[in-house]
Amino acid sequence: MDRITRDTVLDTAMRLVMESGIENLSMRKLAAELGVAVTSIYWHVGNRDVLVDQLVDRVIADMGAISVDGSTPVERVVSIARSCRRMILERPHLVGLVRERGLESLMMLPARKALVREMTAAGLRGARAGEAVQAVQYQIAGFVMLERALENSAAEPPAVDHWRGELALEDPELAASLSNVTDGDRLFVLSVRALVESLLG
Amino acid sequence: MDRITRDTVLDTAMRLVMESGIENLSMRKLAAELGVAVTSIYWHVGNRDVLVDQLVDRVIADMGAISVDGSTPVERVVSIARSCRRMILERPHLVGLVRERGLESLMMLPARKALVREMTAAGLRGARAGEAVQAVQYQIAGFVMLERALENSAAEPPAVDHWRGELALEDPELAASLSNVTDGDRLFVLSVRALVESLLG
DNA sequence: CCCACCGGTGTAACAGTGTTACAGAGCAAC
DNA sequence: GTTGCTCTGTAACACTGTTACACCGGTGGG
Structure with missing residues (x-):
């Protein structure tokens, strides 16, 4: 009534x-x-x-503004990316939401402006800058989407890699690093920093 | 019967x-x-x-073996990534399939071994190599997943960016580069190469 | 005053989904 | 012949999104 x-x-x-x-x-x-x-x-x-x-x-x-910290351009872009990732991970329902619709790109709109500013501040211009922005955007969105998708299927079988045995003999530390459940934040920051350093260099 | x-x-x-x-x-x-x-x-x-x-x-x-071309380690990793991407894009049903289940990581198993070989051939050892492999894997899988997701929602409205007007005045080429529908392969290769160059450097 | 309209609600249905309890065929073995 | 196993069919349960249609309450016009 x-x-x-x-x-x-x-x-x-x-x-x-x-x-x-x-x-x-x-x-x-x-x-x-x-x-x-x-x-x-x-x-x-x-x-x-x-x-x-x-x-x-x-x-x-309601995703609000992202924070930009750091003195060097690389650090500032890394901070943007990290802030983006945190903001998405803090909203677990968002991933399911945008997975049902196809609006993944909208996920990135607040970061886009900040990324453009940092890229131009770092001296990039024109198409170079545009490609750099898009590359970082794709990396952020792709990484987080994949990260969330993987953590949902964490009950996965150990994925018997036959070649892991021989690898463990040659470089046991490498084998261990590949077997470990990945530390998301560490790998994320490492990847973004590597990408940005190369794009800005 | x-x-x-x-x-x-x-x-x-x-x-x-x-x-x-x-x-x-x-x-x-x-x-x-x-x-x-x-x-x-x-x-x-x-x-x-x-x-x-x-x-x-x-x-x-039935994904078969990936091809590895190129003389330098960077070029060989880029070729692996490209081969991976092509193999996935050639199987449009695969993305829907692994999106319904949560098995995204399996998508990468054939590439993993090749990536490990290239990273060690480039001189990386231990955890450094493991992280590099994972970073590249995440970038490939994330990029392709996102690419496919975006192309399904291509009917998206033009996403009115209010700030694009002022940006166009400062750097019209940048604005155009951001407006353009992205050339997937070009952006992909550019991103992977940037990441790998930094990881191997 | 009454009546017609319109915004909003409810009933009941259609077509589709995954899944299963249960009954029954067909056939092999004892 | 009877038992038992494998496989199939009927029919249902509990859902889903969606809609045709009737109805109720108010508001305006004649």
Whole structure:
């Protein structure tokens, strides 16, 4: 009997997603949570797709500004990347959200401007600078997406590598480094720094 | 009436996936295609999840060997990465397949061995080499996953960047480079080369 | 005042999904 | 012949997104 609003629908949808993930959000559950029939939701938001789109927009809107620290350009770009990664990892529902829609690029919009500033500050101009920005963006987004995807399938079998035995004899430290469950932040910073140092050099 | 086999089930499932993608594969459609009831499929393969797992294993098994060209270590790693990317892009269904399961890491197994060889040939040892291998692996897989995800959502709105106007005044070539739909291969090779040069330097 | 309209809601259905309890064929072995 | 095993079919359960249609409450016009 209580009237609902497009905003109340989006609010409780957001709450449900943050509680139990996008994969457990259905129109019927949302309607039940609102104490209303399914058709009301369709009247207010139209579709499940536009509902998810609205949720993505909300999450991206509240991602806030990224922090830029460091004195050298490399350190500043690394700090941007790190801030980006932290911001995404702090929002576990975001990955599922943008995985359902195809809006991965929007994930990067706040960083883009900061990256352009740093690249030009480091002396890059024109297409060189543009490619550098895109390369770093792709690396950040790709890394985090992959990282999240891998951690969900952590129950993976040990992936019997037959050649790992012989490798362990030649360079046991290398074999151990490949077997270890990766320290995400360390590998991330290492990769970004390597890429940026090369791009700016 | 015709008896079916686990292999015939997997074969036609694979065919259906290659024809219309994993998202259009349902147990009922598969059963209909086989001219059999759903329960037979369940008896033979058990589950939809194990069915998809089997399909992933098949695709990975037929990925074959990667080619390694080039004289310098950097060029050889770039060639490995490029070969990997091509192999994945040639199998459009693979991305949907591994996106449904969480087995992204398996995507890289054939490349791993080659990367280890090149890194040690370039003089890297121990944890340094292991991290380098993982960094390149993450970059390849992340880049390709992101690339495929972006190309599916190409109908995206132009993403009104308010600051692009002022940027265009300062460095029009940079603005154009950021606006352009990215040339995937060029950006990929550029990124991998930059990363590897820095890791090996 | 009444009636028509419109915004919003509810009922019930359609078509599709994965999965399974259960009954039954066909065949081999004892 | 009867038992037992392998495999298949029927029919259902519990979901999903979506919609055709009826209804209810208010607001404005005649």
